[in-house]
Amino acid sequence: xxxxxxxxxxxxxxxxxxxxxxxxxxxxxxxxxxxxxxxxxxxxxxxxxxxxxxxxxxxxxxxxxxxxxxxxxxxxxxxxxxxxxxxxxxxxxxxxxxxxxxxxxxxxxxxxxxxxxxxxxxxxxxxxxxxxxxxxxxxxxxxxxxxxxxxxxxxxxxxxxxxxxxxxxxxxxxxxxxxxxxxxxxxxxxxxxxxxxxxxxxxxxxxxxxxxxxxxxxxxxxxxxxxxxxxxxxxxxxxxxxxxxxxxxxxxxxxxxxxxxxxxxxxxxxxxxxxxxxxxxxxxxxxxxxxxxxxxxxxxxxxxxxxxxxxxxxxx
Numbered sequence: 001x002x003x004x005x006x007x008x009x010x011x012x013x014x015x016x017x018x019x020x021x022x023x024x025x026x027x028x029x030x031x032x033x034x035x036x037x038x039x040x041x042x043x044x045x046x047x048x049x050x051x052x053x054x055x056x057x058x059x060x061x062x063x064x065x066x067x068x069x070x071x072x073x074x075x076x077x078x079x080x081x082x083x084x085x086x087x088x089x090x091x092x093x094x095x096x097x098x099x100x101x102x103x104x105x106x107x108x109x110x111x112x113x114x115x116x117x118x119x120x121x122x123x124x125x126x127x128x129x130x131x132x133x134x135x136x137x138x139x140x141x142x143x144x145x146x147x148x149x150x151x152x153x154x155x156x157x158x159x160x161x162x163x164x165x166x167x168x169x170x171x172x173x174x175x176x177x178x179x180x181x182x183x184x185x186x187x188x189x190x191x192x193x194x195x196x197x198x199x200x201x202x203x204x205x206x207x208x209x210x211x212x213x214x215x216x217x218x219x220x221x222x223x224x225x226x227x228x229x230x231x232x233x234x235x236x237x238x239x240x241x242x243x244x245x246x247x248x249x250x251x252x253x254x255x256x257x258x259x260x261x262x263x264x265x266x267x268x269x270x271x272x273x274x275x276x277x278x279x280x281x282x283x284x285x286x287x288x289x290x291x292x293x294x295x296x297x298x299x300x301x302x303x304x305x306x307x308x309x310x311x312x313x314x315x316x
Contacts (some may be wrong), residue, residue: 004113006066006093007032007038007112008092008094008096009040009095009096009097010096010097010098011023011024011027011040011041011098012042012079013046013054013099014045014050014082014100015050016053016101017049019225020054020100020207023098023101023102023104024054024061026098026103030107030108031110032113034064036066037066037109038066038068038090038091038092040070040090040297041071041086042083042085043073043100045076053298055070060102069089071085078193079191079196079198079199080191080199081193083097083199084190084193088190090184093181094180094182095114095180095181096179098174098176099306102222103223103225104221104222105223107219108221111217111219112290116179120213123212123213124184125178125181125184125204125208125214125215126178126179126238127156127178128217128218128221129219129221130174130176130223131143131222131223131224132146132223132225133224133226134225134227137197141223146220148172149173152173152174155172156172156216160208160211160212160213161208163213164208164209167208168265168266169258169266169303170302171200171216172204178200184207184212187212188203188210189206192253194252195248196245196246198249201246202249205252236285237285237286237287237292237295238277238280238285240280240281243273243276246273248284250266250269250273254266254308272298272299273310275301276295
């Protein structure tokens, strides 16, 4: 595509030496056209060779893009701070953010751009489907069930008020697909740096609380790499720091907004988080068959947890 509006693509990296080239190649291969892309990369003081890999790639590809900015942060800012570095540098109306281990499908920018042209002025973020994948021992991609779930995609078709009510007790598994309006980011003050490990949930919450609606594009646009997640891993039972961040988000952002009808779901959310901490304490935060079983049971306390489970059984 030629003579399209500029889109800012922000690549967020930390210790991504093994994956970032594939991420950058997926941006270079967009059907939208590299001359219509402002490429912004922000690295959060990686301890591996991420910066070297990026610089080598930029030597060959910089000239193809409209503009390129690479921020090699000298100290670790945390996820929100790293995102803010890239987002504040963006000059386009819309920003596509991608982690340095995920992959944009070739039509990602074109699909989002087309959808944005018909989006109402109150739409602050456009989400879409993502395809989780892992790598086999042979290095082949093994694809998992597409996200978000039906419950979450339905929420993304509701009003900002209903979305905010949902976010008081739940999260959305859609962050890698986000296509964000720069004006909305500026209005809410960018990512909240009080929560060092989590940038997405507070962001969606503040968008919807300020009247910015989250919208949904019924297309698959991103391949999401599943490794040891920020919440769980093969060796560590749970990420205790992340759970404390989630409790802090609830206390500082959500708690006072919970209305009478949502209190049961709110209590369930707190029980889930605190029971996860208790299980981690009892098992010295070590993952094994027994501790994993109790963590699995604790997920039934999550708001809509049973609903998600039975939808999985039904293949939805």
